[in-house]
Amino acid sequence: MTVETVSSAKSFGGTQGVFRHRSRETGTDMQFGVYLPPQAEAGAPLPVLYYLSGLTCTHANVTDKGGFQRVCAELGLILVAPDTSPRGADVPDDPDYDFGQGAGFYVDATQAPFSTNYRMYSYIRDELPELIEGNFPADRSRRSITGHSMGGHGALTMALRNPDRYRSVSAFAPIVAPSEVPWGEKALGRYLGPDPAAWRQHDTVALIESGARVNEILVDQGTSDNFLDQQLKPERLEAACREAGIPLILRRQSGYDHSYFFISTFMEDHLRWHWERLQA
């Protein structure tokens, strides 16, 4: 698998790179960001945190605005930031911001015309880690995952379905019950078809209700987030975790919104939280 360097910049003693490769899953060129901390030069494998982004984002949003490089450099943690969907003139799209390109929802679509390219679940679960571990000093036994909004949904569902693959999972303002909210109903309906039974494998609350488990979950949620009541519904995650006995740290952060000003404020806490669990 060939990985092409799109850009590379020194940052906090390490290297913030952007890379491109031809994806077998999506059938398109995909870009992703990788921050290699200074410890990577020694060559010993380092733990990796995957950060899944939200609607409309590419790898660039968290890479430019997330402020993770300083703490990753201190800890010796690699951060990988994938794109949120396949892209290109030949990839089916939609005029709305919340469906199509930039809005892959981390599923493998089953419905035409999306099923050919929209395979973000397999891309994030299998193809990207193979690529990272084959091309960077990444420890294949120490992966964790986090994400924001649609990416928080991606991180939680990925970890719940593959608890052996991730040491820990956290999220910033995640969509936790997509089957029950407008963003999710639209996306899952068109990617997976109209039968909500097919959506349950991509719905955090439904997965927990069906028996999926992780050791614990850390979530930060701003109380001034415009999407809180209609799309995010953290109380649904709270109830599901309580019922299932999953330890959930849900921090309602007073006055914070849905932006990267919120994410960057709490990024350091998430990085250190994952780091502790990646040492175990």
Place this chain on the structure above:
Amino acid sequence: MTVETVSSAKSFGGTQGVFRHRSRETGTDMQFGVYLPPQAEAGAPLPVLYYLSGLTCTHANVTDKGGFQRVCAELGLILVAPDTSPRGADVPDDPDYDFGQGAGFYVDATQAPFSTNYRMYSYIRDELPELIEGNFPADRSRRSITGHSMGGHGALTMALRNPDRYRSVSAFAPIVAPSEVPWGEKALGRYLGPDPAAWRQHDTVALIESGARVNEILVDQGTSDNFLDQQLKPERLEAACREAGIPLILRRQSGYDHSYFFISTFMEDHLRWHWERLQA
């Protein structure tokens, strides 16, 4: 003077705002960013650091990518990020990125058609501080200034010409001798006219050679900066400061480029450096 709030987001316990006002100097609406640290709620006046941005930038680049909010919140430091020029359909522009809108060079233009709107020197020196000190808990006796590239040029020339107005000055990869480099020759020639004698008041090295003084200067410069040899020439600043006896801390940062990955890495050092001098 009316200041309109464009946006406001909680960040590291403080507030990152963007504001708009009608400028008497430029004759246009101008936007700027203000980070108010949590200490601002107590109402006592806080010191202010002005950050002048580089070519093509608005207030948004450093606000989104500079990573200053965490340290400003710790210290109790206000950071003000102005735009780099007047903007609007009626403002004379140029198709090139390095002249016209986004490239005001912090001068008061004397040449038509630019002289009506391009008054960034007076805007930054007089109008903006009046506005900040009239509308925010800003201490009018404790201002410092920094900037990047064209904005480093702005910070250095502003401090050298007005040493009583700024407690300290620093810069990231500044243009130090615009009279001698392509970016500066183009901009100063068109804003100030063809006679290089008129450029000396907007040229850091020329100002120092003519007797202008500040207490000390901190500069970070990446050694992998694409603009280093042709546009930035830190050795010219080094020679002028040596000759004039101005203490210059010029740190050549190995492998860093001209981007915000460079700036954000060293932002904390600059904030703490100014903070010490703002306490005196």
